[in-house]
Amino acid sequence: MNSEAEDGLIRSGTPVFRRTALALAAAGFSTFAVLYAVQPLLPIYAEDFGVSPAASSLALSLPCGLLAVALLVVSPLSEIWGRKPVMLASLVASALLTVVAALVPGWYGFLALRALTGLTASGLPAVAMAYLAEEMDAKAIGLSMGLLVGGNALGGMSGRLISGVMADFVSWRAGLAVIGGLALAAALAFWRWLPPSRRFVPRRLAWAEVPGSFAHHFRDAGLPWLFAEAFLLMGGFVCIYNYIGFRLLDPPYALSQAVIGMIFSVYLAGMVSSPVTGELASRFGRRRVLWVATAVGLAGIVMTLSDRLLLILAGIVVTTVGFFGAHAVASSWVGRRALRDRAQASAIYLGLYYLGSSVLGTAGGWFFAHSGWNGVVLFVGGLYGLALMIALRLARLKPLAT
Numbered sequence: 001m002n003s004e005a006e007d008g009l010i011r012s013g014t015p016v017f018r019r020t021a022l023a024l025a026a027a028g029f030s031t032f033a034v035l036y037a038v039q040p041l042l043p044i045y046a047e048d049f050g051v052s053p054a055a056s057s058l059a060l061s062l063p064c065g066l067l068a069v070a071l072l073v074v075s076p077l078s079e080i081w082g083r084k085p086v087m088l089a090s091l092v093a094s095a096l097l098t099v100v101a102a103l104v105p106g107w108y109g110f111l112a113l114r115a116l117t118g119l120t121a122s123g124l125p126a127v128a129m130a131y132l133a134e135e136m137d138a139k140a141i142g143l144s145m146g147l148l149v150g151g152n153a154l155g156g157m158s159g160r161l162i163s164g165v166m167a168d169f170v171s172w173r174a175g176l177a178v179i180g181g182l183a184l185a186a187a188l189a190f191w192r193w194l195p196p197s198r199r200f201v202p203r204r205l206a207w208a209e210v211p212g213s214f215a216h217h218f219r220d221a222g223l224p225w226l227f228a229e230a231f232l233l234m235g236g237f238v239c240i241y242n243y244i245g246f247r248l249l250d251p252p253y254a255l256s257q258a259v260i261g262m263i264f265s266v267y268l269a270g271m272v273s274s275p276v277t278g279e280l281a282s283r284f285g286r287r288r289v290l291w292v293a294t295a296v297g298l299a300g301i302v303m304t305l306s307d308r309l310l311l312i313l314a315g316i317v318v319t320t321v322g323f324f325g326a327h328a329v330a331s332s333w334v335g336r337r338a339l340r341d342r343a344q345a346s347a348i349y350l351g352l353y354y355l356g357s358s359v360l361g362t363a364g365g366w367f368f369a370h371s372g373w374n375g376v377v378l379f380v381g382g383l384y385g386l387a388l389m390i391a392l393r394l395a396r397l398k399p400l401a402t
Contacts, residue, residue, distance in 0.1 A: 012140040016195055020135070021144060023194035024128055025151030030091045030186035031124045032155030034098040034117060035063060037179045040164035040261045041172050043245050049107040054365025057242050062111055063118025064238075065358030070122035071347040072214065078123075083131040083197050090123025091187035098180035102173045118354075125353075129346035133335035135197060139282065145332040146278025150271040153324055157267030158182070164261015217345050222337055222397045225390050229330045230353035232390070233294070235360025236383035237323040240301065242361050243368045243376050244316065253309060266317045270324035277325030278332060290329045291391035297322025298384040305377050326391075327353075 010017050038045075038059040046056040078086040094117050101113035128148060136144050159179050166175030217223045244263070248255045273293075281289040300322055303315025331349060338345035360383065367375035 009137040010135050010140060010144075010195075011137045012143055017140060017144070019193045020195060021147045023190045023192075024132070024144070024148045025154070026186040026189040026193070027087060027091055027124055027128060028148050028151030028153075029155035029158065030095060030183040030190070031121050032152045033159035033179050033186075034094050034183050035067075035121060035159075036060065036156045037098075037159035037163040037176060038114070039241055040160050040245055040257070040264060041167060042242060043249055044167055044172055044257065045107075051107065052365070053243065053246055053368060054362055057362050057365055058111060059114055060238070060242065061358040061362045063114045063121070064354040064361070066115050066118035067122045067125075068351040068354035068358065070119045071125065071351045071354070074122045074127070074347070076344065078127045078130065083127050083134075084194055086123045087127050087131075087194075088187065088191055090120055090127075091190060092184065093120035095180050095183035095187055098183060099177055102176035102180065125346070125350045127346075129331060129335050129350070130342045131197065133338075133342045133346075135195075138336070141335060142278040142282035142328075142332050143275055144278075145335070146275030146328045149274035149278075149324055149328045149331070153267045153270035153274060155183075155186075157264050157271070160264035160267075161261050164264065165258045167261070168256055168258035214341075214344050214348060217338060217341070217348060220337065222394060223334065223345060223348075225394055225397075226330050226334050226337070227348050227352050229290075229294075229326070229387055229390055229394075230349045231356035231360075232383045232387040233297070233323055233326055233330070233356070234353045235356030236301070236380040236387075237297070237319065238357045238361040239364035239376055239380045239383075240304070240316065240319055243364055243373070244304075244312075246368065247373050248309075248312075252307075263313065263316065266313070266320050269317050270320045273321040274324040274328040278328040281329045281332065286329050286333045287395040287397065290326060290333070291388060291395055293322050293325035293329060294384065294388045294391045295322070297326060298381065298388060301377060301381050301384055305374065326387075 010020055042053065042056040042059065045051065045059055046053055049056070074086065097113055097117045097120060101110055101117065104110050104113055129145070132141060132144050132148065162179055163172060163175040166172065166178065241264075245260045247253070248260055248263075249257075277289060277293055297319050300315045300318030300320070303318060304312050306312055306315070334345050334349045335342060364376050364379055367379045371378070
């Protein structure tokens with residue numbers, strides 16, 4: 001095949017690269033749409049089910065927390081069964097569970113199905129990163145990872161937008177069912193477009209060896225800091241989006257649920273920033289780009305302290321640009337720095353990514369309940385300040401000798 005070299009690596013600008021990018025973007029769309037469609041609905045759940053803002057956030061935090069744990073089991077399975085089969089099963093199951101969740105009447109039954117969705121969705125994120133690290137040429141990894149994150153952003157935006165708007169004009173249940181149907185269609189597109197692995201070699205995995213396959217990554221000089229970045233960046237980012245709806249529903253803004261759903265269209269900024277930042281990282285180096293993207297996110301968080309609606313919205317846009325840029329750089333850096341057991345390294349990174357979403361996303365509710373939006377900004381600003389210090393430390397990291 002003339003689009004690939006003899007080594008089997010996929011190079012940017014080729015037809016197979018475009019098919020792979022589209023397939024993984026569809027997969028990211030599917031996973032993030034079903035996970036984050038509930039985020040703008042948290043105020044509705046608080047009212048309809050009679051729970052607190054922090055309790056309503058369990059609709060998002062619970063699946064993210066279970067996803068984080070499941071990643072540690074599913075990624076070793078992909079070393080046996082292969083990357084594409086595990087990802088496809090994940091996408092189909094999580095889409096079907098989302099449709100069923102839209103039909104369940106009780107809060108606890110709904111939470112149980114959301115938890116199962118988190119478990120099934122775990123098959124995509126870490127395995128996709130391992131697939132790219134194995135199949136892509138080194139010069140194409142930054143762009144391909146950015147496109148994957150861009151697909152994630154499209155799914156996150158579309159899921160939130162559809163559910164928020166349909167909650168006003170039809171019902172939140174109808175919106176969730178539509179999102180499940182779209183996720184299933186994206187899973188079928190993934191099945192058609194993604195090329196089978198060419199460089200993956202299945203291996204027989206002794207489960208007694210699994211802890212060691214994870215543990216050796218923590219002896220690396222850089223990987224533990226990148227794992228910490230995932231926890232801090234995602235946790236803070238989710239806090240902003242979890243509680244901004246509560247703030248903007250109340251006076252003096254008193255926005256409708258549909259308008260708040262529309263706010264999530266700023267994820268378009270993340271779709272642009274992730275591949276652009278990934279390309280900049282490939283050109284100028286991850287060390288130079290990661291701390292800048294993190295600082296941009298921190299600046300956006302501070303901007304939301306304003307009482308002016310336009311500045312609040314601008315702050316959300318800037319935060320989104322910084323987060324997706326930083327995540328694209330850090331996640332691709334993990335794939336390059338882990339010289340073996342890449343799926344496990346990706347699983348640790350993404351496990352902490354989703355654990356941050358679960359633990360810190362819910363913890364932000366305490367700050368919102370006790371200190372309002374200023375408390376949320378203080379909490380998230382502290383998380384991003386710590387992430388910035390880690391990024392500056394990583395800027396001095398000695399490259400691997402390869």
